[in-house]
Amino acid sequence: MSQEKSIYSEALALIDAANSADPNQVECNGKTWPKELLYSERMSDMLNRFKPDADDTQKLAIRAQHIERWKSPRNAYPMDRMGYLKWRKDLYKIQANTAAELLQQAGYGDEEVERLRNAVAKKNIKGNLDTQLLEDVTDLCFLEHYILDFVNKHPEYSEEKWIEIILKTWRKMSDQAHEFVLAGKVKLPESLTPLILKAVS
Secondary structure (H helix, E strand, C coil), X not given: CCHHHHHHHHHHHHHHHHHHCCCCEEEECCEEEEHHHHHHHHHHHHHHHHCCCCCHHHHHHHHCCCCCXXXXXHHHCCCCHHHHHHHHHHHHHHHHHHHHXXXXXXXXXXXXXXXXXXXXXXXXXXXXXXXXXXXXXXXXXXXXXXXXXXXXXXXXXXXXXXXXXHHHHHHHCXXXXXXXHHXXXXXXXXXXXXXXXXXXX
């Protein structure tokens, strides 16, 4: 194994070990997973399908998108719009710094560490290719794996409200991600496919 691949494998193992400590457990295909470890696996799977030629730094940023997310619970902040925005801003910074420290521990240099830090912190989405890629994969993963649960948690929302939410996600995605969805490469929930396609058409 080359030194570069050895460093990558070490960083990946550190990220997975961190997410394996998630006390929140979820069921998937008959197996019990730490919630954020399953999320990271799904993110990596989506990246491999959407951009199979992604470099190692991009792969690690995708894997670390939700690193140790449970340590920064939403309910630790005021349950209003301002509280949500403050929580999200702090969360991105904490996750970015945590992931960056693990890359440093694995032996990565400053350039790769800063690339990952900026992507996980979601800095300059439309101007930073790494950040846009992370946003695309996050949104594609949401549409495939998480939007149905989100809908089920909010039965009070109208169709107009869901179209607004879907469009808000859609606008953050690149043209390539739009094409990926419209080409049928994302496994949209069957019950929501008409609504999603209506929203983005």
